Amino acid sequence: MNNNAAKAGSGATQAGRPARLSLADWMPKIVMAPTAVAAIVCIYGYMIWTAVLSFTNSRMLPTYNFVGLDQYERLFMNDRWLVALSNLGVFGGLFILTCLFLGVMLAIFLDQKIRAEGAIRTIYLYPMAISFIVTGTAWKWLLNPTNGIEKMMIELGFEDFRFNWLSDPDMVVYCLVIAAVWQASGFVMALFLAGLRGVDSEMIKAAQLDGASIFTTYRRIILPSLKPVFFSALVILSHIAIKSFDLVAALTNGGPGYSSDLPANFMYAHAFTRSQIGLGAASAMVMLGCVLAILIPYLYSELRGERHE
Amino acid sequence: MKKIALGLSSLAISVAAATAHAGEVEVLHWWTSGGEAASINVLKDLMTEEGHTWKDFAVAGGGGESAMTVLKSRAIAGNPPAAAQIKGPTIQEWGDLGFLTNLDAVAEQGQWDVVLPQVVSDVMKYDGHYVAAPVNVHRVNWMWANPEIFKKAGASIPTTWDQFFEAADKIKAAGFTPLAHGGQAWQDATLFEAIALSKGSQFYSAAFVGLDDATLRGDDMIDVFKTFKKTRDYVDSGFSGRDWNIATSMVINGDAAMQIMGDWAKGEFTAAGKKAGIDYVCYAAPGTSGQFTFNIDSLAMFQVDDENAQGAQQDLAKLMLEPTFQETFNLNKGSIPARLNMPRDKFDTCAHASMDAFLAGSSTGDLVPSMAHGMAVSSMVQGAIYDVVTNFYNNESMTAEEAVDRLARAIKASM
């Protein structure tokens, strides 16, 4: 306890303390109660329910005939699921890295006392305001070989220009990356820009007085101090990547074939259109596993970091 | 099971009392393309004339994927719509779960057993009771062609798959897209199924109704896959993810020569003001003349609590079978009436051909349920077939032999 508080806390307060403390003790808990109830039921309750379903042979609606690990076995025998998982790896990895790279670069560029910074920043940020459904619809059009960019380039005189990633099963996943990066990188830029504005300017001045070049200053001093921002961005981006569903639904609907399927789409298709709720639940549990794998290190560092404070 | 039986009988009793009052019907459907929307409006108007309120719950997209999600979410919340567009074996699945209401009273009044062909009425019944009302019968194995392009290319309309590829080569050389196609799983399956049908109705039934392993792995099936892959060369590069009606509009606008698609495509031609036999021609898909893969659209009726709504629901079922509605609806949608012995004069030549094939097929075994449209197998098996078919079509390295093996295994795994 610091001095100010000690001065303020006279004998009278100390006498009245137990009663007030108990009321004050309850208030935070009461305030948190609604959220707690909602979280216990709507997050954990549903998760457990899904876990239970993944061990049943539920089809159109939930039933409780337990079949052990059958659904998981079927899941990992399913070629479409394996494609979806590996797509998530490619899509997630590229999406996160590109967004981070672009976000950092644009933030650094914008932090150089740019004229009309506000306008440029808004332009970078606006895609975040648009829903993935709209993004998907717009990019589907741009990337479409018969009336999109390809047609434009051909009419501009580049007769041999080919850009048919959308109908190429090997390349289609990169279409998803392009559209998703377009949408989210501006937001990452905003995060880093905010981070840069928060960096202690004395530290930068000191480094520059020591004769460090601008690149060294960024590499050695500024970027390392933005580690928490990297972390926040990473968490938000991986959350977007894992949950990407609308984008696939609007841009490719999983096609050509099922070459651009992501786990969320696989789960949705099986649980809702194909009457295989058991299999869908199993895939959902695997997805949850992936989420926890990302989240637990984050939470660990969060809570441990606090104890050090 | 007991629960359903109880629900069915108690509702059957309440039906007679409820029919007199005006009520609301909420109809969940995914009829949103031009011809379809015009068709559903006919029903809406009829219901409004009867004094009922029509609440239109359209959920577009993806062959009803979103609509099914909505239906499940509402059913599980205990608040299903009065009527929903479901069909084929799915009706049985909903019946099993005890959600559907009994339409026997209306059916008896309207003599459904007499006016509906057996193939249709079987699909509409659960456990011997009517639970759904049919609006039409679609023929899936159609080929729509733009005669203008054939003339320009000097090709003739193909009636076998060999001829198809000959004609397609000429059309391609003339600078048109031979085959208008949309790269969505169900469209791939529609094309695939038409090719399989050209191997004979027996083969088709053994493979997609009986799911016979030997047939699925047989040489004929390998052949089907090979032909299927070959059509890929005659599709334009922008086909991926294209909606079926956009593919149809390519034929309408003279960009593409042919489309293999069910007769709902005719609704698009009609909506665009085109005339059958002049602006476009319809033939059975190559090698399948006289055969008929059927796809029956229907509205299944769900148990609802409100008595007025129950009355309106029964009225809806009654109206759907009225000859006037069956005629107008199907003129718009391109299909043929589910009712037998309807006056034919307003229908065009394509519909006449369809009606003839339907009648003839029902005695010869050439009338088969469509796999691609969920009439032949459960949604699980259908999904498994979709996956293999669509993946094969888009995967250059997979051979027909591999595909056949995968198909047989996927079907087994999904049962």
Add this chain to the structure above:
Amino acid sequence: MSNAAKRQTSTLDKVLRVVLYAALLAMAAVYLAPFIVMLLTSLKDVEEIRSGTLLSLPGSLNFDAWSKAWSGACTGSQCEGMAPYFLNSFQIVLPAVAISTLLGALNGYVISHWKFKGSDVFFAALLVGCFIPFQVILLPMARTLGWLGIANTTTGLVMVHVVYGVAFTTLFFRNFYQSIPVELVKAARLDGAGFFTIFYRIILPVSTPIIVVTVIWQFTQIWNDFLFGVAFSGFDTQPVTVALNNLVNTSFGGKEYNVDMAAAIIAALPTLVVYILAGKYFVRGLTAGAVKG
């Protein structure tokens, strides 16, 4: 430093700055391109779209597609355009944003300044809620809403959005309140100020930046939601995104890309306006502490 050297650096600086501006503007063009294409397309008629390219200018300014998208285009068998669904969306978004922001503020306040045994664990547990794939909860949520008797109503949708939004809002507020000195609150407690008094007098007045960030985030998320909107709405409570999907998939004869694009822009308009008008405060709010941690 000699004068010559100074001149040299300043020319280098100038070149660098030109390169910098060029890079920034090029990127701006890339970010803007899809929107410009959408806008141009919405102003053309169907024939121009077929014959022209993406960036070709419309022959004349033609707002027919816009008025059709707003009030005449068909979504299923209804042909009332996007207009009726706007009200639905606002009825869902406004209460949901308000409630989830308030709850988030209170939770964040508790977690950072009124810690009790287990409050950190609670926070960690809540964070998992940001990440569960929403497809998983559709069916159990539908049943819960049915039990509560609010299935397929606006109230039900608001509840769903609050429940799954509160994890994010709590995270935002917690990270922000973490930067408010603990001593400030402790002192006030010793002075006898109660839980709500401190919140009202000390915390709330400094919360503006983070409230802005949270409201923008929540507004965007909820406005743009499709999955919950389609699964939990009734026929008369469908939000704009569901209407857009219906509209884009409803066509008569050929596809009217101009109407589709106009409808897509209309659907995105409220969130765009929010970002353009409040974008400045968004970055400011993030600077004020939301990104820490």
